[in-house]
Amino acid sequence: MTPDDDLLEHVDDAAEVEAQQRDVPRTGPLRFARMTGSSIAGRDAAPWVTDFLNAAYYRRAVDAREVDDLRFAFAVLTTYWYNKDTHRRLHVNDLPAFHKAFGAERFHTDRSARGTLSREQLEDSAAQLIGDWFPAAYADDARRGWGIAFATVADREAYNPERRRVLAKLGPLTPESAPPAEQVWHTYPAVKVASVEAVVAALLRTETWPDYASEIGRFTPLRAGGLDGQTFEIEVAAGTDSGRPVFTRGYVTITQLVTPDDPDALAAYFAQLEDGLARYGDDEPRAVPEGGVPAVGFDLTTHQGHFMGNGHNRLILYTLDGEAYVQAAGTWDPMPWHIDRAYRLAGSQAQHAFWGQGAIERLSMLHQLALAVAAR
Template structure:
């Protein structure tokens, strides 16, 4: 891995283009979006290699999600600093110059890996001396970007990325309700309902809750209501080779305790749907106090097809929980096969079933615990 940045760019560009062409043909049209709006297919190899060095190539016991989030921040901040042009194969030269020496030395005695100090030092060389401090300052971070000043953060227009994303039309479930799939995921306990609501409503910081399996980046100049997110989701065809797909969702309904009538109607609709499916547990227990809930409706090209997810924050028996539930039309064969092979596990893990490292909801809970303190 001593020249991994340069070699991966050269060797991987052709493969990336081939994958991109495959995804654009036939059934691939519904899952055609690979990677991120930040990088072209020719950059996918070195971008993946960089994220591997920060996280995925490390032994599980040595992984720290903060390093993965820092690596994403470096990529996104660099993209923003370049005038938001799409990153390409040539950008590997600057990354190799900034991080190559540290990778030769390695982290934890393993050549090719990057630890926190190496990421911060390389970020300073790549982006500017202000970067290490800004990357660790919540007031100067937003939308996955570190800014030199709080004023620069306040002036940022996230819709620059939206213009490149072209999310397409909304594709909610269209089949009769009786034919739809309704599924719920395990609840994730949070230490404080009010602090959790504040974290969820603070959309600019959603990239800070990235897990091993993906992250959400907001694209609109607005709060949670009506917000559109770019989702970068990770699949693992082999243990150290993450493959990134992207999709888009928009918050089409937001309910809070400020409008009890709207909230209660939303809760009743969710409970009625699950009541008709006794094999599925309702995501909202009887007697629970619902603080907030919202629908995340998919856009064309989403790997779930015509679908939406719901997130609900509620309290019951003196404890508070964040929970997800999904509704989707029966999938066409190519999406169903993809879902059965990797999607089902990833969905469950991301929404809270498995390791906290893989779940965005667990990362929100960890953030709230950190803010709330002992």
């Protein structure tokens, strides 16, 4: 595989994306309704992609689910997309290849429950679809990144995340703009981690963020480089307990990052956060408990069409009594009606669980991050 630094010079792809962007409303319910699924899959691929993910994970009984099997299944989709010569989305004409590799396996009840795929079946079929090297490459940190498994380390180093950003239809940034008293200020439960240093080291390697995906959400970086200024595609699934997930996506960019390298900026960032929670939160606790020491903070600001509307979330790290913690805290404008209705029907519980509410490890990205860091 050769480097694709000249991706944006592919006239056919750029023309396709520009046409799609012209067709998508920039604001309001219609744009929101079209922000479904993944940027790498066209609308005509949604049924078979969802069916594949259901067989690989969501159709299993809850107590039989292993989150890394879901990450593996997503890697199959993403690697297959990346290895296509067309640089386009997955479409219905990609279904025969997946059906040939995975279809019959779903009826081998001696290997898995009917209609599902075991990890062994996923690996065997992925080797048939993509190549014998794929299962080992997925298991190799040096050949995995951006949710893709690469045949060689050189292939991984040649990856250009702009290929996916071209398909992302990014709108402008949409930070909260309502008066602070009308905004929603909310903190999520803190999650204990091995150390601040270990988590920072993990988060700075943005290509590894898909490794911390949970049952209900995943972050994929869309730009080269590290954390500051990085843009992520967020894919979220609601209704996963029922085995009938509903997928949507949104985009965020890191617009502020504070570290101990600038103590004044770090202190001001956390002082502003605590002041906002005290003034405008609805009985919200402090982000950093009394006696805690702030370590790192960064803002994830929404782009137009985000499933939560306009606002930004924060990830913060702090220490308390010799232990390290990571936590999310968000600030949002009141939601427009079309977003509020969807959020109440399908997104609220998923959003809270994703950031650690309830401490259900398979659902929470922060718990998956903590587990991954502890295992290293």
